[in-house]
Amino acid sequence: MLNPADASFAKRLATLLPEDTVTAAEPRYLEEPRRRAMTAEALVARPRSTTEAVAIVRACVEARVGILPWGGGTGLVLGQVMPEGPEPLILSLERMNALRGIWPEEGLMIAEAGMTLAEVQAAAEGAGRLFPLSLASEGTARIGGNLATNAGGTAVLRYGNARELCLGVEAVLPDGSVLNGLKRLRKDNTGYDLKDLLIGSEGTLGIITAATLRLFPKPAATGTAMFVVTGPEAALSLLSLIQEATGGNVTSFELIHRQGLLFLDEVVPEQRQPFADRPEWSVLAEIGLPPGLDPEMVLAGAYEAAGDLVTDGIIASSAAQAATLWDLREALPEGNRRIGAIASHDISLPLSEIAAFLRVAGPRVERLGPFRINCFGHLGDGNLHYNVFPPKGGRAVDHIEKAGEIQRAVHNLVHDHGGSISAEHGVGRLKRDDLVRYGDPAKLAAMRAIKVALDPIGIMNPGAVL
Amino acid sequence: MLNPADASFAKRLATLLPEDTVTAAEPRYLEEPRRRAMTAEALVARPRSTTEAVAIVRACVEARVGILPWGGGTGLVLGQVMPEGPEPLILSLERMNALRGIWPEEGLMIAEAGMTLAEVQAAAEGAGRLFPLSLASEGTARIGGNLATNAGGTAVLRYGNARELCLGVEAVLPDGSVLNGLKRLRKDNTGYDLKDLLIGSEGTLGIITAATLRLFPKPAATGTAMFVVTGPEAALSLLSLIQEATGGNVTSFELIHRQGLLFLDEVVPEQRQPFADRPEWSVLAEIGLPPGLDPEMVLAGAYEAAGDLVTDGIIASSAAQAATLWDLREALPEGNRRIGAIASHDISLPLSEIAAFLRVAGPRVERLGPFRINCFGHLGDGNLHYNVFPPKGGRAVDHIEKAGEIQRAVHNLVHDHGGSISAEHGVGRLKRDDLVRYGDPAKLAAMRAIKVALDPIGIMNPGAVL
Numbered sequence: 001m002l003n004p005a006d007a008s009f010a011k012r013l014a015t016l017l018p019e020d021t022v023t024a025a026e027p028r029y030l031e032e033p034r035r036r037a038m039t040a041e042a043l044v045a046r047p048r049s050t051t052e053a054v055a056i057v058r059a060c061v062e063a064r065v066g067i068l069p070w071g072g073g074t075g076l077v078l079g080q081v082m083p084e085g086p087e088p089l090i091l092s093l094e095r096m097n098a099l100r101g102i103w104p105e106e107g108l109m110i111a112e113a114g115m116t117l118a119e120v121q122a123a124a125e126g127a128g129r130l131f132p133l134s135l136a137s138e139g140t141a142r143i144g145g146n147l148a149t150n151a152g153g154t155a156v157l158r159y160g161n162a163r164e165l166c167l168g169v170e171a172v173l174p175d176g177s178v179l180n181g182l183k184r185l186r187k188d189n190t191g192y193d194l195k196d197l198l199i200g201s202e203g204t205l206g207i208i209t210a211a212t213l214r215l216f217p218k219p220a221a222t223g224t225a226m227f228v229v230t231g232p233e234a235a236l237s238l239l240s241l242i243q244e245a246t247g248g249n250v251t252s253f254e255l256i257h258r259q260g261l262l263f264l265d266e267v268v269p270e271q272r273q274p275f276a277d278r279p280e281w282s283v284l285a286e287i288g289l290p291p292g293l294d295p296e297m298v299l300a301g302a303y304e305a306a307g308d309l310v311t312d313g314i315i316a317s318s319a320a321q322a323a324t325l326w327d328l329r330e331a332l333p334e335g336n337r338r339i340g341a342i343a344s345h346d347i348s349l350p351l352s353e354i355a356a357f358l359r360v361a362g363p364r365v366e367r368l369g370p371f372r373i374n375c376f377g378h379l380g381d382g383n384l385h386y387n388v389f390p391p392k393g394g395r396a397v398d399h400i401e402k403a404g405e406i407q408r409a410v411h412n413l414v415h416d417h418g419g420s421i422s423a424e425h426g427v428g429r430l431k432r433d434d435l436v437r438y439g440d441p442a443k444l445a446a447m448r449a450i451k452v453a454l455d456p457i458g459i460m461n462p463g464a465v466l
Numbered sequence: 467m468l469n470p471a472d473a474s475f476a477k478r479l480a481t482l483l484p485e486d487t488v489t490a491a492e493p494r495y496l497e498e499p500r501r502r503a504m505t506a507e508a509l510v511a512r513p514r515s516t517t518e519a520v521a522i523v524r525a526c527v528e529a530r531v532g533i534l535p536w537g538g539g540t541g542l543v544l545g546q547v548m549p550e551g552p553e554p555l556i557l558s559l560e561r562m563n564a565l566r567g568i569w570p571e572e573g574l575m576i577a578e579a580g581m582t583l584a585e586v587q588a589a590a591e592g593a594g595r596l597f598p599l600s601l602a603s604e605g606t607a608r609i610g611g612n613l614a615t616n617a618g619g620t621a622v623l624r625y626g627n628a629r630e631l632c633l634g635v636e637a638v639l640p641d642g643s644v645l646n647g648l649k650r651l652r653k654d655n656t657g658y659d660l661k662d663l664l665i666g667s668e669g670t671l672g673i674i675t676a677a678t679l680r681l682f683p684k685p686a687a688t689g690t691a692m693f694v695v696t697g698p699e700a701a702l703s704l705l706s707l708i709q710e711a712t713g714g715n716v717t718s719f720e721l722i723h724r725q726g727l728l729f730l731d732e733v734v735p736e737q738r739q740p741f742a743d744r745p746e747w748s749v750l751a752e753i754g755l756p757p758g759l760d761p762e763m764v765l766a767g768a769y770e771a772a773g774d775l776v777t778d779g780i781i782a783s784s785a786a787q788a789a790t791l792w793d794l795r796e797a798l799p800e801g802n803r804r805i806g807a808i809a810s811h812d813i814s815l816p817l818s819e820i821a822a823f824l825r826v827a828g829p830r831v832e833r834l835g836p837f838r839i840n841c842f843g844h845l846g847d848g849n850l851h852y853n854v855f856p857p858k859g860g861r862a863v864d865h866i867e868k869a870g871e872i873q874r875a876v877h878n879l880v881h882d883h884g885g886s887i888s889a890e891h892g893v894g895r896l897k898r899d900d901l902v903r904y905g906d907p908a909k910l911a912a913m914r915a916i917k918v919a920l921d922p923i924g925i926m927n928p929g930a931v932l
Contacts, residue, residue, distance in 0.1 A: 106817040150655050177908035184816035186847040188886040189616050189666055190901055192913045196662035200655055217714045247756025248683045290713025292759050350650035351572040381652040420654040435656055442643040447658045453919035
C-alpha cells in the first residue's frame with residue numbers, strides 16, 4: 001500500500017524545503033534504547049516550523065510514504081522504530097524547540113514539540129512555576145513525544161499524566177491540515193476532545209507540533225522520606241495516612257523491592273544505600289505543602305501513626321539528603337539494565353488488587369524457571385514495573401526462549417486482576433498483539449474506525465498501536 | 467434519512483423489552499429549562515440495564531430511528547430537545563441509577579449514568595470521600611449527562627471538569643456494541659482515549675451507561691470568604707495571592723458583579739446580602755486545607771497582603787456563615803431567570819485577557835441598546851456568564867429581535883480575545899452555527915469524519931453539535 005521514501009522522493013522533498021531539512025538518517029534515529037529492534041534505513045526530515053512540517057506531510061500523502069514521528073527516541077515500546085515495511089520518512093521535531101510563550105500568572109506556557117522535557121521544566125522554573133512531569137529520560141525525551149505517548153513518571157499521583165498537564169495542541173493531521181488548538185483556556189466545550197484523542201495515540205493520528213502546557217505554583221516546602229514497610233499492603237496503608245495528613249498533597253510514592261537494591265550491590269556497587277540490611281519492601285515518598293506547614297514534622301507524624309506498618313525510616317532533613325534518596329530510586333533502572341531483563345512489564349492494577357497480584361505472580365513466574373523478579377514503580381498510581389531477570393550469574397540471552405511465556409503469564413494475571421498491560425509506556429509495536437488479546441473488542445473496533453477515518457492511507461506511524 | 471419512532475416501531479420495541487420500558491413521552495421529557503424550544507412528540511425508553519439499552523439502540527439502528535439521549539434534562543444548549551426532524555426515541559437513563567461499587571481506599575466509585583449528581587456526592591460523602599463536581603442543578607442533573615456534556619461548575623479550579631473526574635466509561639456505541647471501560651485504574655495507556663472522546667460529545671457518539679469516578683480525601687478544613695475588589699484585574703491578583711498562600715488549594719473563586727445583586731434586590735428581595743452598598747465587583751473564595759492550618763487565618767492573611775486591591779471583606783467564621791455566602795452566589799441564576807435575559811453567553815477567556823475584554827464588551831453591547839449586563843461566574847477558570855438583560859422595567863421579549871446581534875457582538879469579541887464561545891455548557895443545537903463560525907476548520911473536519919466513522923447512519927442525537 002505504502003511506497004518507500006526512496007531517492008526520487010528525497011529529490012521531490014528537497015525542492016520543497018530549505019537545504020539540509022531532509023537527509024539520510026544517522027544510526028541514532030534508527031535505534032531504540034533497549035536495542036530490541038531497529039529501522040533498517042530511512043530518510044529523516046527535520047522541519048523548523050509547522051509550515052515546513054505541513055509541506056512534508058503533504059508530500060508524504062501525495063507519494064504515499066509512511067511517516068515515523070520522532071521525538072527524543074526514548075520510548076520503550078518500539079513506537080519510534082519500524083523494522084518492517086517500506087522505508088519510512090522519519091519526521092523529527094528536534095528543530096521545532098521554541099518556547100512560543102509563557103504566562104506564569106495564567107499558569108501556562110506554549111512549547112513546541114521539540115523542547116526536551118528538561119527544557120520545559122527549566123522554562124517553568126525560570127518563571128517561578130512548576131511543570132511537574134518528571135521521568136528518568138527527561139534530558140533526552142521531547143515534550144511532543146511525551147504527549148504523543150501520554151507519559152507518566154513520578155509525579156502522576158499529585159499532578160496527573162502528560163494528558164492532564166496539557167490544555168491544547170497544535171498538530172499536523174494525516175491529510176496535512178493543521179489542527180489549531182493552542183488556546184490559553186482552562187475550559188472549552190466546543191466540540192469533540194481531539195486534544196485527548198491525539199495524546200496517547202503514539203503518532204498514529206497526527207503529529208503534535210506544539211502544546212499549551214499547565215504550570216503550577218511551586219509548593220512552599222517539600223519533604224522526602226524513605227520508609228521500610230512490612231509489605232505492599234502496609235505501603236498502601238501508609239500512603240493513605242500520608243494523604244490524610246497532607247490533604248492529598250503526596251507528589252510521589254514509589255515502591256522499591258529488595259531485588260532492585262541487590263542488583264545495585266551487584267552491578268552499581270558505588271551507589272550509596274540508606275539501609276545496611278537491604279529491606280524487602282521500602283517506599284520513597286515525597287510531599288509538597290502550602291506555607292505554614294513543616295514537611296519533616298508531617299512525615300514524622302505519619303511515621304509514628306503508621307505503627308507496625310513501618311519498621312524503619314529516614315526523613316530527609318535537607319535538599320541534599322532528599323536528592324540522595326531520589327538518586328537511589330533513579331539508579332534502579334540502570335541496575336536493571338546492567339543485569340539485563342528477560343521480560344519487562346509496565347502494568348497497572350486497582351490499588352486493592354496489588355497485594356493479591358504479587359502473591360500469585362511470583363510463584364507463577366518461578367514455575368517457569370529460577371528467575372529473579374524486580375518489582376518497583378509508582379505504587380500510588382497502581383503502576384508497577386514488574387521485570388524478570390536471569391538467576392545470579394546467568395544471562396538474559398540464555399533464557400530468551402522463555403520471554404514470551406513469562407510475559408503471557410504475567411499479563412494474564414494482570415488481566416485477571418482488572419489491570420492494564422500498558423500503564424504508562426504505551427503500545428507501540430511491542431504490545432500490538434497484546435492489545436488485541438486483552439483489549440475490549442468494541443474499543444478496538446472504534447479505534448480502527450477512527451484511524452481509517454482520519455488517516456485513510458495509513459501514513460501516520462504505520463504498524464504502531466493497530 | 468431517519469425514520470420516525472412511530473407506532474409500529476413502538477410495537478417492535480415492546481416485543482423486545484419488559485412492559486412499560488417504552489411509553490409515550492410526558493411533557494417533562496420534551497421541554498428544556500429556558501423554554502426556548504421543545505421536542506414535538508416522542509417515545510421514551512427507560513432501560514433498567516445496559517443489556518436493555520443495547521436492545522433499544524440495536525432496534526433503532528435496524529429501523530433507522532434517531533435517539534435523543536436524556537439524563538436529567540437540565541442542559542442549557544438544547545442538546546436534549548429535538549425541535550426538527552422525524553420523531554425521535556428519547557432514551558432516558560433514569561432507571562439505571564445503581565451505585566455499582568465504591569472503593570474509598572482506592573479513591574473511586576462506579577456509578578450508573580442515571581444517578582443524580584447529588585446522589586453521587588452523597589454516596590462519596592457516605593464513604594468519607596469527596597466527589598467534587600458541584601453545580602446549581604445537581605439535584606436533578608444525572609452523572610451520565612454531566613459526563614456527556616463535560617460539566618463544569620464551582621470546583622473546577624481545584625479538581626477539574628467532569629472529564630478530569632472520570633477514569634473510564636461504559637457506553638453503548640452507535641452500532642449497539644458496548645464499550646467496556648470501567649477499569650479501576652489511574653493509568654492505562656492501551657490505545658486511543660475513547661473515554662475523553664465520549665465525554666463532551668453530548669450523546670452524538672454513544673450513550674454513557676456507567677462511569678468510574680474519582681473520589682478525593684475531604685480537606686481537613688475549608689474556609690469561605692467574600693471580598694470586595696476594585697475590579698476584575700484586582701480579583702485575579704487576589705486569586706494569585708490566595709493560591710500562593712494555600713499552595714494551590716483554592717477550590718472556588720467566583721466573580722460577582724453589582725448588577726446581579728441589584729437583580730436580587732429587584733426580584734428576590736428576601737435574599738440576604740452581606741454588603742449594604744452593593745459592591746461593583748466582589749468575589750466568593752473557598753479554600754480547602756490540609757490538617758494543621760487554619761483557613762480563617764490564611765484568608766485573613768491574604769486579605770491583608772492584598773492591600774488596596776480589596777476594599778472590604780467577610781471571612782466566614784462558621785459553616786452556617788459560609789453557607790449564607792454560597793446562598794447569595796447560588797441565588798444569582800434565579801435573579802437572572804426572573805428578570806429574563808435577552809441573550810446569555812457562557813464564555814471563557816485567557817485570564818489576562820478578561821479585564822481587556824470587559825472594558826470593550828460593555829460599550830459594544832450598550833451601542834445596541836440601553837441594556838443591563840450581569841457578568842458573573844468562575845473567574846479562576848476564566849469562565850464568565852456574560853448575560854444581557856432589558857432596561858429596568860422592560861421585558862426581554864420586547865428586545866428579542868436584538869438577541870442575535872448582541873450574541874454575535876459578544877462572541878466576536880470573545881473570539882478576538884482568544885476565548886471560547888462555550889466554556890462549560892457545550893454546543894447542543896443552540897451553538898451549532900457558532901461552532902462552524904468560530905471553530906477551527908481542521909477540527910470540524912476531523913469531528914465530522916469521526917462522527918461518520920462511528921455513527922454512519924447518524925442515529926445518535928441527530929442535529930446536535932454537528
